[in-house]
Amino acid sequence: MNLKQLSEHLGLSQTTVSRALNGYPEVSDATRKKVLTAARLNNYSPNTRAKGLATGRAWAIGHIIPISTKHEMVNPIFGDFIAGAGESYAAAGFDMTLRLAEDDHIETLYREMAAKRNVDGILVQGPAMDDERVHILQDLGMPFAVHGRASSATTAYNWLDVNNSRAFERATNFLLDLGHQRIALINGLEHMDFAYRRRGGYETALSARGLAIDPQIMRAHEMTERYGYTSTRDMLSQPNAPTAFLVSSIIVAIGVRRAIEEAGLKMGQDISVITHDDDISYFRNGEEIPLFTATHSSVREAGRILAQILIDQITNPTAPPVHRLLEAQLMVGQSTGPAPGRT
Amino acid sequence: MNLKQLSEHLGLSQTTVSRALNGYPEVSDATRKKVLTAARLNNYSPNTRAKGLATGRAWAIGHIIPISTKHEMVNPIFGDFIAGAGESYAAAGFDMTLRLAEDDHIETLYREMAAKRNVDGILVQGPAMDDERVHILQDLGMPFAVHGRASSATTAYNWLDVNNSRAFERATNFLLDLGHQRIALINGLEHMDFAYRRRGGYETALSARGLAIDPQIMRAHEMTERYGYTSTRDMLSQPNAPTAFLVSSIIVAIGVRRAIEEAGLKMGQDISVITHDDDISYFRNGEEIPLFTATHSSVREAGRILAQILIDQITNPTAPPVHRLLEAQLMVGQSTGPAPGRT
DNA sequence: ACAAATAACCAAAGCGCTTTGGAGATTTTC
DNA sequence: GAAAATCTCCAAAGCGCTTTGGTTATTTGT
Structure with missing residues (x-):
């Protein structure tokens, strides 16, 4: 009909x-x-296509998922973020259009999507420090919003981010207050903006107490369980082993925990762990007493808010860009305790 | 231009x-x-919309993500499956259109999408035993393909599934051969087709050796880490505790492992564990010696193949439906060993 | 050398909707 | 009671593409 x-x-x-x-x-x-x-x-x-042709609006938002040939890794938070964004889209009658694209084809794809006009805006995930996507999209005049920030960008754009540096500074201080002096950092890839900021927070806290920053106990890598396991295992076997670990993802923290127990140590007693927790739905940390002490921030909520920001921008193109900085909650769980030998 | x-x-x-x-x-x-x-x-x-209007093709495939108000859980395999499907779509020039929908609005949404004609086909994930979606889509005449099977459907349709019953039957036999007599099943929700079939395989293997099926050591629930932890903890404290666990997801298996170690036992020695492994990219089991003995099947590969099946169906609508049954690999890791007291 | 076939191009219709620019009919204003 | 304003509706153009049904040259067949 x-x-x-x-x-x-x-x-x-x-x-x-x-x-x-x-x-x-x-x-x-x-x-x-x-x-x-x-x-x-x-x-x-x-008919959506006829309506779109007539109105000049696609009623769809594009999400481009970068897929590097090197590490074909799907972000564990992807699903929950999408779910959050999807809620806002569905409420406003927008569809979500996903495309995979290899790293070096992203610019082409953006231009193509702009020309094809099959999306009204683009949501950018996982920005790197010097992310070019922001520039391209500004150049194309396509509405967009970023989950995270791209430090290199000079002009304003819509973004939502967790206060990563503050979160990791607080977490580090929490460990320092417990008497830990050797605190390891198991970070994400540090060309990623969030990871860079987290390291910043960690270093700030250490420096503030006059502690040295020791590359021996700092790692940066793609955030898998295995990475948490191997790097913790290695660091624990070092002569001056850390007594605490600051970890960038709950997935990685599971690996950290595995290495700790395999070494015959007890997490929360012999070794303390704080992890960032994105509140992934299949790996909830926070019921009853959380397994991990964590800097907590719901990625689903982030998706929900950011999608709304983008929709607002599309609906009202002249409005100024919106920034939103969420504070992570520091939630105490079973994985932290006083440094050994300090009751 | x-x-x-x-x-x-x-x-x-x-x-x-x-x-x-x-x-x-x-x-x-x-x-x-x-x-x-x-x-x-x-x-x-x-312009995609103009082209679509003229050709009657949307160049997009719909994925509807059910979002129940009860348990707002995002499937951990979602991301990897999407990534696999996206590869096939991208190669064929199709977009992927996602929508969230509450359970009881799915039919409405399917009808709406069919009327709006903004997708050329629909990919159905996670079918339940008596899934109505297959009927609705057949009714609407919309091309579709299912990841898994809906046992209730009577007429043919496109599907791809892992041979879940065979996989769990083999895994159970593997444990039985190691001398385990008390084997627990930690399954997914059993109104889901895959979970039902897995239990079937488990029961078949037990029955074939004349062993009783004991509901005391069988669980079915949404597959979270916490579920693995609590159910294992409970079962281990039972009088006649199991010596082996058969688990439906690597996420759940992590929780199982936590409970085992917390009980002061050693996985692979005191207690054996076999899990199904979907080869989730951020939680690879298979590098070097796998952590878990597992029935392995790549969900990403499944996405890739199934998307291609759907594209073929759209391109050639008169072709008969395609079925594809993948066999899971039984990969031996560190989590299994002979039953205690049987060298 | 002439009809028939082929190659290379074009004008215009049509896909299903929104929106502009009216046109009657009815109501209000003075 | 005539002019103005307000309602309620409609015909037709236009969004950017594909495709049908030509037309005009150029080759081919005999």
Whole structure:
């Protein structure tokens, strides 16, 4: 059933039917009611492509997932972030259009999407320090919003981020207060903006207490369980082994925990661990007494908010860019305790 | 730049330019070359909506993510599956359109998507035993493919599944051969088709050796780490505690392992564990010696293949439905060993 | 050398919607 | 009671593409 058929069926013009459905005032209440019920009965929904052609709006937001040939890794937070964003999209009637793209084709793809006009805006995830995507999108005049920040960008744009440096500074201080002096950092890849900022927070806290920054107990890598395991195992076997670990993801923290126990030590007693916790739905940390002491921030909530920011920008293109900095909660769990030999 | 502008720029008709770009033969090689370079130079890509309107094809595949209000859980395999499917879509020039939908709105949404014609087909994930989605889609005449099977469906449709019953039967036999007599099952929700089949395999293997099926050591629940932990902890404290665990997901297995170690036992010695392993990219089990003995099957590969099946179906609608049953590999890792007291 | 076939191009219709620019009919204003 | 304003509706253009049904040259067949 299309508009033409529906309007013939009703004995009205397409104009009137269209206006009735879209809530324009030039239609009597009686007619509108008739049109609406007829539409429902006949299961009519306007053809998206025709509507898009006519209005110049795609009613879709693009998410481009970078897929490097080197490490074909899917971000564990991807699903939850998408779920959050999807909630906002669904509420506003937008679809989410996903594309995979190899790292070096992203610019081409952005330009292509802009030319094809099949999305009204783009949501950028996982920005690197010197991320070029921000520049490209600004250049193309395509509305966009970033989950995280790209430090290299000079002009304003929409973003939402967790206060990563503050979170890791607080976590480090928490460990220092417990008497830990050798605190290891198991970070994400440090060309990523969030990881860079986290290291910053860690270093700030150490420096503030006059402690040296020791590259021997600092790692940066893609955040897998195995990475947590191997790097912790290695560091624990060093002569001057750390008594605490600051970890960038709960996935990695699971590996850290495995190495600790395999070494015959007890997490929360012999070794303390604080991890960042994105509140991944299949790995909740926070029920009852959390397993890990963590800097907690819901990535799903982030998706929800950021998607709304982007929708607002699309709806109202002249509004100034919006920034949103979320503070992570420091939640105490079972994985931290006083440094050994200090009761 | 649109077709009209491009054709004016070239001094050709829109017809000729369109045909040149789409590879029709009614165009001389010289003209075609001219058109193609001009298109590249001017960064021309046809407007998706206009093209779709004219061809009746959306060049997009729909994925509907059910989001129940009860348990707002995002499937951990979601990301990797999407990544696999996305590879096939990208290669064939299709976009992926995601929508979230609450359980009881799925039918409405399917009908709406069919009416709006903004997807050419739908990929169904996580079918339940009596999944209604298959019926609805068959009813709507919308091409679709299912990851898994819906046992209730009577007529043929496209699906790809892992041989779950065979996998769990083999895994159970493997444990039995090691001398284990008390084997616990930590399954997914058993109204889900895959979980039902896995239990079938487990029970078949036990029955074949004349062993009783004991509900005391069988659990079914949403597959979180916490679920693995609590159910294992409970079962280990039972009088006649199991010596082996058969687990439905590596996420759950991590929780199982936590409970085992917390009880002061050693996985692979005191207690054996076999888990199903979907080869999730951030939690690889298989490097060097796998942590867990596992029934292994790549969900990313599954996404890749199934997406291709759906594309084929869309391209060639009269072809008969395709079924594909993948066998899981039984990979031996560190988590299994002979039953205690049996060297 | 002439009809038939082929090559290379084009004008215009059509996909299903929104929106502009009216046109009657009814109500309000003075 | 005539002019103005307000309602309620409609015909037709336009969004950017594909495709049908030509037309005009150029080759081919005999």
